[in-house]
Amino acid sequence: MDQAGYRKVTEELRDLMAERLSVRAPTFPRAVRKAGRLLPAPARAAAQELVALEPRMANPKLAARTDPAQTKRAADTIRNSLSRHRPGARAAQRRSILAAEIGFRALVVIGVGLAVAQWYGSA
Numbered sequence: 001m002d003q004a005g006y007r008k009v010t011e012e013l014r015d016l017m018a019e020r021l022s023v024r025a026p027t028f029p030r031a032v033r034k035a036g037r038l039l040p041a042p043a044r045a046a047a048q049e050l051v052a053l054e055p056r057m058a059n060p061k062l063a064a065r066t067d068p069a070q071t072k073r074a075a076d077t078i079r080n081s082l083s084r085h086r087p088g089a090r091a092a093q094r095r096s097i098l099a100a101e102i103g104f105r106a107l108v109v110i111g112v113g114l115a116v117a118q119w120y121g122s123a
Helices: 003-021 028-038 041-058 060-065 068-083 089-122
Strands: none
Touching: 003 028, 003 041, 003 060, 003 068, 028 041, 041 060, 041 068
16 A cells, blocks of 8 residues: 555545544544544544554555555444444534523523512512
8 A cells, every 4th residue: 555545545534524523633643533432432443543554654665565455444444434423413413402501591590580589579
């Protein structure tokens, strides 16, 4: 495997992570770090395997000795796990949590306001 092939695979996976997990990063290792536990354990292990291959790909002799099947297997594992994620699901979940939090805080403020009005009304 050559460095260009490795870069192509990691860029494709980084774009897929940005689309499916809403994780945006300039490089693949940073995207993997930001994704963290959003990736299932096998995909996380495969991503770490690809990240570990990056310094090896910088050296042309070591890159020529790297097994392309290993890279393909790791990339396929990540692709399969990301294909199960709905695009935008994480952002939708964040929006719903924000709406619930705003509603709860509004309810607390209204409750406190009614309690204060009741307290001053009875005195």
